[in-house]
Every structure is written in C-alpha cells, then in structure tokens.
Amino acid sequence: MSKEPSHPKKESGWDVLRQENEGKHKPDFNPIRGAIRRNEFLGSIVELFVSAIVGVSKFNLGAKEADPSNKSESRD
Amino acid sequence: MLLSLHLALQALGFSDMEDTELVELYLVSRGDRYFGELYRRYSPKVYGKCITMLNNEAEAADAVQDIFEKVLLRIGSFRQDSKFGTWLFTITNNYCIDLLRKRKRLRGKVGAMPEVDIEDVVEESDWLQDQSPAAIRHILDNLSELDRAALVLMYMDEMSVKEIAVQMGLQESATKMRLKRARQRAKKIYDVWNTGQKAYA
Numbered sequence: 001m002s003k004e005p006s007h008p009k010k011e012s013g014w015d016v017l018r019q020e021n022e023g024k025h026k027p028d029f030n031p032i033r034g035a036i037r038r039n040e041f042l043g044s045i046v047e048l049f050v051s052a053i054v055g056v057s058k059f060n061l062g063a064k065e066a067d068p069s070n071k072s073e074s075r076d
Numbered sequence: 077m078l079l080s081l082h083l084a085l086q087a088l089g090f091s092d093m094e095d096t097e098l099v100e101l102y103l104v105s106r107g108d109r110y111f112g113e114l115y116r117r118y119s120p121k122v123y124g125k126c127i128t129m130l131n132n133e134a135e136a137a138d139a140v141q142d143i144f145e146k147v148l149l150r151i152g153s154f155r156q157d158s159k160f161g162t163w164l165f166t167i168t169n170n171y172c173i174d175l176l177r178k179r180k181r182l183r184g185k186v187g188a189m190p191e192v193d194i195e196d197v198v199e200e201s202d203w204l205q206d207q208s209p210a211a212i213r214h215i216l217d218n219l220s221e222l223d224r225a226a227l228v229l230m231y232m233d234e235m236s237v238k239e240i241a242v243q244m245g246l247q248e249s250a251t252k253m254r255l256k257r258a259r260q261r262a263k264k265i266y267d268v269w270n271t272g273q274k275a276y277a
Binding site for chain 1: 123124137149213
C-alpha cells in the first residue's frame with residue numbers, strides 16, 4: 001500500500017509560471033481538423049493512384065500471356 | 077477487436093483512455109475525435125511551453141497549430157515504447173529552439189537584446205530555483221533567446237545537462253558553459269530588477 005508523502009513538494013515559482021502560461025491557452029481545434037481532412041484527401045488520392053497503377057500493370061501482365069493454342073493457329 | 081473497442085469507447089467517452097490507445101485508434105480510423113482528445117489534453121501544455129520559450133503570445137498560438145500539424149504528419153512513426161507526452165514535448169522543444177535560432181540569425185550576431193557584462197557576477201548555484209513567478213518572468217523577458225531556452229529546459233522542465241545538450245544540439249561542455257553564462261546574465265538582470273523593486277517599496 002502506497003503512503004501519501006507527509007511533505008508534498010512545494011510549488012516553485014517556475015511551476016506557478018508554467019501553470020499561469022498554460023491557463024492563457026485558447027484552444028482552437030478547427031485548423032487541425034482541416035489538416036486531418038487534407039491528409040485524408042491526399043491519402044485517398046495516393047491510394048487511388050496506387051490502385052490505378054496496380055490495375056494497369058495487372059492488365060498489362062494479362063495481355064502478355066499468350067494463349068498457346070492461338071500461337072499454333074497463327075503459324076498455320 | 078479495435079472496432080469493438082472503438083464502439084465501446086464512443087459510448088464511454090475518452091477521459092479514461094491512455095494516450096497510446098488514442099494514437100492507435102486514430103491511426104486505424106483517422107477519426108479526428110481521437111486526435112482532438114490528444115489536442116485537448118496537451119495543447120495547453122504545449123502552449124505554455126511555447127509562450128515561455130518564445131515570449132510572444134501570437135507566435136506561441138501559431139506554434140501550437142504548427143506543432144500539432146507536425147505531430148499529425150509524424151504520428152505514424154510514433155513508437156509506443158515511449159510516452160506520447162515525452163515525444164510531443166521533444167517535438168515542441170525542437171520547434172521552439174529552431175525558431176529561436178532563426179530569430180537570432182535574423183537579428184544578427186549581436187542581437188537586439190542587450191548583452192549583459194558577466195565578469196563581475198559571482199554565480200550562486202540555486203538562487204534561480206527559489207525565485208517568485210514575477211522575478212522569473214522579468215528575467216525570461218530580458219534574456220536572449222537561447223539563454224532563455226536553456227534556463228527553461230533546466231528549471232521548468234527539470235532536464236539534466238545531458239538532456240539539454242541533446243535538445244539544443246550542443247556538446248555537453250558547451251551546454252554547461254551556456255547554462256553558466258545564462259545564469260550569470262539572469263543574476264545581473266535580477267539584481268537590477270530587485271534593486272528597483274526595493275526602491276519602489
């Protein structure tokens with residue numbers, strides 16, 4: 001079982017100043033929310049681009065595969 | 077599993093959640109409410125740090141936005157073995173010190189701040205630790221940028237010389253010298269201020 005310290009650490013002038021400065025903050029999350037949306041949008045563009053490249057390369061690979069029966073027909 | 081955790085937590089709210097859980101959930105869902113909770117927890121502390129270091133309210137408010145945008149971009153590289161707060165304050169300190177260096181470069185080598193002659197000041201090691209908030213504010217307002225940063229890291233963040241050296245990108249010996257000189261300049265500023273206070277009283 002932990003005991004409460006009998007003499008808690010005295011707050012220094014530095015601690016008080018820090019608390020005063022922190023108290024002056026006026027939070028505004030909207031610009032950050034905007035940045036999250038921008039990142040999301042850029043991420044989805046990149047994702048779309050990557051899927052398009054993968055799709056095209058698959059299509060190309062498919063085109064390269066020649067049907068052996070067609071080959072023999074073309075020779076004839 | 078994360079999805080069920082996400083749904084359960086939506087009902088409960090975020091106050092009991094660990095920072096690392098919020099980071100994980102943000103990375104999985106990209107939901108701004110998780111990042112918003114981290115912002116709610118830490119933005120006053122980041123602002124407090126910025127205003128102490130930069131000594132300018134408008135710059136500090138801009139710095140908070142910039143720092144959280146940086147965090148947003150780098151959050152994927154956050155390693156869960158360290159605390160989120162520690163990671164965030166490292167980014168904050170780096171940001172402020174970079175800005176102070178830029179300011180110093182813009183002002184030139186001499187700088188707009190009056191350089192205090194330190195030769196006749198005898199160093200007293202811990203006098204600065206025990207000063208009132210008003211005295212500390214006066215000292216910080218009148219010190220040069222990098223002296224202020226060094227003293228804030230030492231007295232407000234209670235960092236060791238080694239940690240300050242890493243944070244400021246200096247050798248340990250150079251950091252010790254900067255701290256010594258910063259304390260001496262602070263003493264000179266304090267003595268002038270204190271004499272004025274006594275005369276006024």
